[in-house]
Amino acid sequence: MYQQLSGSSEKLLGFKISDGVTGEDAWQIGAIMAEQIAASGKIRLLVEIEGFRHMEPEALLEKLKFAREYAKDIERIAVLSDRVWIKSWVKVGGLLAHNEVEHFDRSEIEAAWKWLER
Helix, strand or coil: CEEECCCCCCCEEEEEEECCCCHHHHHHHHHHHHHHHHHHCCEEEEEEEECCCCCCHHHHHHHCHHHHHCHHHEEEEEEECCCHHHHHHHHCCCCCCCCEEEEECHHHHHHHHHHHHC
16 A cells, blocks of 8 residues: 655655555555656655565565666655664665665654754
8 A cells, every 4th residue: 555645746756655665556656656757757755654564675665666666767765764773774775775764753754854854
């Protein structure tokens, strides 16, 4: 399951995803991103992760394949989660190695949006 977050704008997109996200959800997110990229060029992305108690890196990347597919068109990614293992992945190189990626606790959503806007 996913939800597009309020605060999204022309170059800023935000999504809340849960461990129930499906392939169809990932396809829909990818379509939204593709539309924004076509209209605006490069975008900045906020991904709030809810749930995901444990998951192999490959499985999470598969769920986030929309981000992987559009990596070259994403300038920055703010990842919000309360999972230590996700924070660790972001610290050691991020979910997408070719992007500027920062981790924020889920309570820091306003700081994450501000970081994306810089």
